[in-house]
Amino acid sequence: MSLSSNRTLQGAQVNRKPLLVLDRAQVAGLLDMAQVIAAVEQAHTALSTGAARQPEREALSLPGDASLLIPMAAAVDPLGGAGVKLLTDTPGNAERGLPVQQSIITLIDPETGRYEALLFGAPVTQVRTAAASAVATKHLARPGARTLGLIGAGAQARTHLAAHALVCDLDEVVVWSRSRATVDAFAAHAREAGFAVKVADGPEQVAREADVLCTLTPSREPLVRGAWFRPGLHVNAVGAPPRPDHREIDTTGIVRSRVIVDSFPVACGESGEVLIPLAEGAITEDHFRTELGDVITGRAVGRSAEDEVTLYNSVGLGIQDVAAARLVVDAARRQGIGTLVDLS
Known part of the structure; x- marks a missing residue:
């Protein structure tokens, strides 16, 4: 126009x-x-x-x-x-x-x-959300990460694939969704774009096989268990809406991970991934104080070891x-x- x-x-x-x-x-x-x-x-x-x-x-x-x-x-x-x-x-x-x-x-x-x-x-929200995940992956994932795991296969799965292809040398995408039609449509899209795709039986398979795991669902209850995290995994927890009772990752997953947030005040006010483990007494606020910007500028440490699990908690910022x-x-x-x- x-x-x-x-x-x-x-x-x-x-x-x-x-x-x-x-x-x-x-x-x-x-x-x-x-x-x-x-x-x-x-x-x-x-x-x-x-x-x-x-x-x-x-x-x-x-x-x-x-x-x-x-x-x-x-x-x-x-x-x-x-x-x-x-x-x-x-x-x-x-x-x-x-x-x-x-x-x-x-x-x-x-x-x-x-x-x-x-x-x-x-459209701005969709693209900038995937872009923020890609920035986190760039600074937190292990070098050589090649398998992208996606839990959720809708529009955010497509933009997360496009974003991560710009920061990772991807060999394979492992994906799961509750909707078979949605996951089949995503798989066809990804294969047409030149990626090898494996449709998983469930979230556990995605988590166990991924080098970089992106959770992209509006779940209220955890879909992903920390017991599934293998050493060196990087997680982008993206999908849960900004509500204190919604989360995709269970408390064990948060406790096991080095957590990086987009903003400490925002995460502590709106993220179930933060507020529920705090309410349970499983962790303290210090576990969430590292912000992505401080990792980028070198003011804070991101990944500190090859086998460390890192997790970027994405709430979304103005x-x-x-x-x-x-x-x-x-x-x-x-x-x-x-x-x-x-x-x-």
């Missing part, structure tokens, strides 16, 4: 730089995985050094359906991005045939405070959304894509 404007955008109003609006298809078409990986890595670096800022966030409970509204504000100086993602998590939508999580992202010009762009959020959205908006302006709206 070419760049267009609404009827109110005339004459001198052009100088007001109206809001750029990008829909789902436009956002998805402008996302480049390699660029997003680099931007997410830079955003976490900036968070470690103080060049990125994000306030403490608090989920707002909405009436009627256990829904949450989660504002995720952030500014990342090196990338020239600032803005807010508004995320809703609505469990009842699963029965309505609607997305459980929905979002929009607003970018502002940090210098003038002008609202610069409004983006459909789902700095990731803003970094990816900045890339999208810049590309849209270069290519003349989107709709201009003058709200004044």
